[in-house]
Amino acid sequence: MEKSNREKKIKKSRLMLVGARGQLGCDCQEIFSPLFEVESFSSDDLDLTRPDDVGVAVLSCRPEVIINCAAHTRVDDCETDSKKAHLINAESPACLAAAAKGCGALLVQVSTDYVFAGERELPQGYVESDTVAPVSVYGRSKLAGEEAVAASGCAYLIVRTSWLYGINGHNFLKTMLRLVLNEPEKERKVVADQFGCLTWSRSLAQQLLSLVESGKRGLYHAVAEGSANWFQVASCFLELMEVEHHLVPCTTAAYPTPARRPANSILLNQKLKNDGLLLMRPWQDDLELFVSRHRDRLLKEAAKV
Numbered sequence: 001m002e003k004s005n006r007e008k009k010i011k012k013s014r015l016m017l018v019g020a021r022g023q024l025g026c027d028c029q030e031i032f033s034p035l036f037e038v039e040s041f042s043s044d045d046l047d048l049t050r051p052d053d054v055g056v057a058v059l060s061c062r063p064e065v066i067i068n069c070a071a072h073t074r075v076d077d078c079e080t081d082s083k084k085a086h087l088i089n090a091e092s093p094a095c096l097a098a099a100a101k102g103c104g105a106l107l108v109q110v111s112t113d114y115v116f117a118g119e120r121e122l123p124q125g126y127v128e129s130d131t132v133a134p135v136s137v138y139g140r141s142k143l144a145g146e147e148a149v150a151a152s153g154c155a156y157l158i159v160r161t162s163w164l165y166g167i168n169g170h171n172f173l174k175t176m177l178r179l180v181l182n183e184p185e186k187e188r189k190v191v192a193d194q195f196g197c198l199t200w201s202r203s204l205a206q207q208l209l210s211l212v213e214s215g216k217r218g219l220y221h222a223v224a225e226g227s228a229n230w231f232q233v234a235s236c237f238l239e240l241m242e243v244e245h246h247l248v249p250c251t252t253a254a255y256p257t258p259a260r261r262p263a264n265s266i267l268l269n270q271k272l273k274n275d276g277l278l279l280m281r282p283w284q285d286d287l288e289l290f291v292s293r294h295r296d297r298l299l300k301e302a303a304k305v
């Protein structure tokens, strides 16, 4: 009897982690596991192009917290397959929210800076109460996901982040490293007129944990402090990696992509600051730590591809 009471005391809350194989999902797995009993879902376990499957998965998991890190994140591909983008980024979060409400779970829905049009004058950024006006299918689908979660009546945290990188999965920094290592002499154009907040997925996972533990609810921005353009972040990363490179700044117009991207998607952590919950550090500090931890693995991976 005494033993089962003791066991009860240390019983961890159940957490359903959706999108567990992505950049943020992998870091959430590591950060939340010591404190929660995490059940992880990849697209093999739960395919979000089939939102009808979501309710059953939640029922079988019976979580107290659901973290949704899954998304159709290929911004350009979303333009040509808006149906898929909508299923994964909007309808599935709506079903997660309905199921969360049904079982009394907290839903953490991760969203994006691309819900903003990006026309604000630099260096100003966007706070949580600013008007949204996405300019891409990806942005519109993610916004529809936010709206469905907020309207569902479940307990929720919607956390907008931006320009994510991590050691797991694919990202802009890894792509730049691979390109530069393959052809060190070649001049590479990098867009210098889009500004945002480069954010380490591990820091975001830590911020999500502190938000969940705080008992706060609602909409938050969570990005690294400070802002830069793609050229600046690529240059800073390659210098920290001590890799020879020849980057040249270029305009968005010189590097056309299927999806429009906001010129200024700088987010401000206003609510985290107001609530005394801010853990996010300057982006340069995080990038330095990331490189010092992962330099060898990054070089090995980039050489392999």
Ligand SMILES: NC(=O)c1ccc[n+]([C@@H]2O[C@H](COP(=O)([O-])OP(=O)(O)OC[C@H]3O[C@@H](n4cnc5c(N)ncnc54)[C@H](OP(=O)(O)O)[C@@H]3O)[C@@H](O)[C@H]2O)c1
Pocket (backbone or CB within 6 Å): 019, 020, 021, 022, 023, 024, 025, 041, 042, 043, 044, 046, 047, 048, 049, 068, 069, 070, 071, 072, 073, 088, 110, 111, 112, 113, 142, 161, 162, 163, 164, 165, 169, 170, 201
């Ligand atoms: N990456 C960024 O720069 C960025 C910027 C702003 C906001 N965000 C948001 O931050 C969150 C995390 O982003 P991330 O960079 O960690 O994403 P990521 O590395 O691209 O991972 C996304 C995950 O979504 C899952 N997924 C995709 N299609 C799915 C489907 N049909 N069914 C189930 N799962 C599916 C994938 O699962 P499998 O691997 O199992 O197939 C993948 O692991 C997302 O909500 C994203 O919108 C990202």
